[in-house]
Amino acid sequence: MNSTLPSDMRNTAAGGTAGEAGSAEEILLSVKDIRKYYPVTSSSLFPGRRKQVHAVDGVSFDIRRGETLGLVGESGCGKSTVGRQVVGIEQPTSGEILFEGKPLSGMKDREMRRIRTRLQMIFQDPYAALNPRKRVYDILADPMLYHHVAARSDIDARVGQLLDEVGLPKNAKDRYPHEFSGGQRQRITIARALSLEPQIIVCDEPVSALDNSIQAQILNLLKELQEDRGLTYLFIAHGLGAVHYVSRRVAVMYLGVIVEVADSEDVFRRPLHPYSRMLISAVPVPDPSIRDRKVLVPQGEVPSAIDIPQGCRFHDRCPFATDRCRSEVPVLSSYTDSAGKTHEVACFNVAAAAADAATASVAEGKEH
Numbered sequence: 266m267n268s269t270l271p272s273d274m275r276n277t278a279a280g281g282t283a284g285e286a287g288s289a290e291e292i293l294l295s296v297k298d299i300r301k302y303y304p305v306t307s308s309s310l311f312p313g314r315r316k317q318v319h320a321v322d323g324v325s326f327d328i329r330r331g332e333t334l335g336l337v338g339e340s341g342c343g344k345s346t347v348g349r350q351v352v353g354i355e356q357p358t359s360g361e362i363l364f365e366g367k368p369l370s371g372m373k374d375r376e377m378r379r380i381r382t383r384l385q386m387i388f389q390d391p392y393a394a395l396n397p398r399k400r401v402y403d404i405l406a407d408p409m410l411y412h413h414v415a416a417r418s419d420i421d422a423r424v425g426q427l428l429d430e431v432g433l434p435k436n437a438k439d440r441y442p443h444e445f446s447g448g449q450r451q452r453i454t455i456a457r458a459l460s461l462e463p464q465i466i467v468c469d470e471p472v473s474a475l476d477n478s479i480q481a482q483i484l485n486l487l488k489e490l491q492e493d494r495g496l497t498y499l500f501i502a503h504g505l506g507a508v509h510y511v512s513r514r515v516a517v518m519y520l521g522v523i524v525e526v527a528d529s530e531d532v533f534r535r536p537l538h539p540y541s542r543m544l545i546s547a548v549p550v551p552d553p554s555i556r557d558r559k560v561l562v563p564q565g566e567v568p569s570a571i572d573i574p575q576g577c578r579f580h581d582r583c584p585f586a587t588d589r590c591r592s593e594v595p596v597l598s599s600y601t602d603s604a605g606k607t608h609e610v611a612c613f614n615v616a617a618a619a620a621d622a623a624t625a626s627v628a629e630g631k632e633h
């Protein structure tokens with residue numbers, strides 16, 4: 266049974282995941298229709314014509330306390346830009362971000378400083394994120410002193426606890442970032458984020474720059490910390506592999522907008538948006554139920570975020586595109602997959618795409 270959300274709920278990835286009992290109080294962070302446009306300098310060909318990069322173009326989602334929302338999509342689709350708005354490093358061009366129900370934009374400086382400690386971000390490149398001239402002790406101690414989260418007399422003990430919590434030896438405090446491996450450096454950036462007692466951590470591709478063998482260790486550490494501290498994560502990645510492992514729900518982004526949201530397992534096993542299927546086709550997975558699914562290879566290249574295609578942004582790469590897709594913009598609406606699970610999908614051709622995926626698996630079944 267396919268049902269469609271009422272129009273006032275459309276275009277949001279809010280709450281509403283099937284089977285989850287949620288109430289408004291449990292929502293820790295609400296992102297409401299945020300847009301972020303960056304001006305680009307006018308070219309010599311068209312002097313005077315102001316162009317803009319539409320990095321994020323109307324994104325909405327809620328994150329409940331203690332959950333992980335995965336945000337996934339190809340490089341350049343606007344994931345980091347969303348992350349920066351969420352933690353308040355940048356202000357959105359329009360739209361609103363609510364933390365514990367309060368809009369970040371309306372906060373006074375003092376309150377904003379306090380809230381900023383609650384919203385932390387860790388980055389892909391742990392070396393660039395750490396000041397090479399500071400010892401680990403100072404990297405961890407300085408933010409705590411600056412934000413008054415610990416008394417000076419408690420700092421030594423706090424640094425020791427943080428190092429222990431992220432699996433680094435006590436003597437790490439006397440060393441400099443360059444003395445550590447990539448995985449250890451990421452542990453330092455995690456400890457620094459934790460030092461301010463955050464409630465939400467935006468993890469921006471935190472394992473993408475690490476060796477495969479180290480990636481699982483860092484993902485496990487993030488999971489353990491989440492359980493111990495009740496943390497809430499926005500977990501950003503360009504592929505579905507790591508996201509699937511850590512996230513309960515996943516939002517798939519394409520060129521500044523969200524095109525599908527559902528429980529992580531359901532997106533991974535039964536993606537409904539053709540773009541989600543393409544992303545999953547690119548994941549090397551040993552699970553036969555996924556490996557045998559019909560692969561959908563993307564056509565063409567990602568369009569520029571300066572010249573956004575009319576209609577559905579994905580239409581010129583989509584094998585199911587119709588005339589409607591070239592002129593009308595699809596909004597997120599609810600669809601039920603073959604296992605009865607609800608997905609929010611922005612696509613006019615969900616049924617045709619799903620039929621194509623189903624035909625493929627039946628055809629493959631006959632061959633055996």
Ligand SMILES: Nc1ncnc2c1ncn2[C@@H]1O[C@H](COP(=O)(O)OP(=O)(O)O)[C@@H](O)[C@H]1O
Pocket residue numbers: 303304318319320338339340341342343344345346347570
């Ligand atoms: N400060 C900026 N000025 C101009 N363009 C930017 C800026 N930051 C990001 N962009 C552009 O916005 C788009 C989204 O970037 P980003 O959020 O970094 O994507 P992702 O994290 O998904 O790779 C890209 O086209 C990028 O070039």
Ligand SMILES: [Mg+2]
Pocket residue numbers: 341344345346469
């Ligand atoms: Mg990024």
